[in-house]
Amino acid sequence: MRMSRLALAALAALALAQGTPAAAQERSAPNSIFAEGLGPGLLYSINIERVFADDFGLRAGFSYMSFTAGLSSSTGGTVSSASVGWFSVPVVATYLGLRSGNNILELGAGGIYTHASGSATGGGMLATRAGDVLWGTAVLGYRRQPLNGGFMFRVGVSALAGKGLGFDAKDPEKAGVVPWPYLSLGASF
Template identity: 35%
Template sequence: MKKTLLLALLFVAISASAQNETGSSSVIPGRTSFFAEVGGPGILFSANIDTRFKPGHLGWGGRIGLGFVTADENKDDGSGYPYYEPASVVTVPVQVNYIFGKSSSPHTFEAGAGFTYMGRKLEILNFYDDRTSNFFGTASFMYRRQPVNGGFTWRIGFTPLIAKGYIQPLGAASVGYNF
C-alpha cells in the first residue's frame, strides 16, 4: 500500500509541476478528465482522474483511480475441504498513457500501460494462487470522445490484465466530464 500511496503522490506532484511550467494561472480546458469506468484496469468498477502532463488534451498523461471488485475467496476450515466465500476488495488502478489525435478534433485514441493494486488476494479470472502478489499489469487501447474545450466525455476499448505470464482480454467503457 505504501508503494501505491507513493506513486499517487508522485503522480500529483508531476501533474502540479507540469501546470506550473505553463507560466500562467489560467485553466487549460480539456486537459483533465474525471470518469466512472466499468471493466478496465479497475477490474469491475472504478472512479478515475486522468490528466495530461503538458498543456492541451493530447500527449502524455496519467490516471489514477479507486475501485472495487467482488469475487470468491478460497477458504479452508481445517477439514481439508476448501470452500469459497464471496468477498469484496478495493482496487487502485494506475496508468501512464498517451493520447493521439488532431488538436481540433474530439476523436482521440488512448494507449496506456500500468498496474492495478488489489487490497487482498481473490481468485479473479484464475490469476491468483498462494505465490502471487496483489498487483496486476494493465494496458489500455481506447477510443475517446473528449471535447477539446471540456464537457461530457466517454471512452470504450480493449483493456487486458496481465499476471502470471498470462494475458486476460477484457474491455472497458466509461463516462465522465472533461475540464
C-alpha cells in the same frame, strides 16, 4: 529564396479561412473524472485523470467490492458464513497525440494494485486469508473528449497481464494475459 509579403499574407489568410487544425488546438480542460465499467479497475472504477503537454495523460482510480453469504441449518443450529472483499487501484499513463479534434486514439500502459481478503466460519471454525497482487495493463481504445471541457466517452480494450491470469490459469504462479473491455463515461474540466 524569400517569400514575398503578399505570398505570406495569402498563406496566413488561407490558414485563418480554414480554421486552426485540430492538432494545433490547445486543451483548456486538462482534468477529467469518469466512471469505468470493466477495464483496469477489473469490474468498475472511479477515476481522475490529468493531461500534460496536451498529449500525455496520467490517471488513477479506485474500485471496491464486498460480498457476504450466510447459511443456517435447522438441524443442530449451526451457522456458516463466508465473506470476501477486494479493492483495486489502477494507475495508467496514456498517449493521446493521435487525434482529430475531440476524437482521440488512446494508447496506454500501467499497473493495477489489488488487495483481496476473505473469511469463512462453520462448525465452530474460522478461516481467513488475504493477499496482494500487482498486475500490468495495456490500453487501446477510442476516446471522445472535448478540448474545452464537457462530456467524455471512452471505449476500448485493455489487456490484464500477470501471475494467475489467462484462460487456462490453473497454475497461480504462471503468468498470462486476459483481454478486458472497458466503457467510460465522465466529464472534462
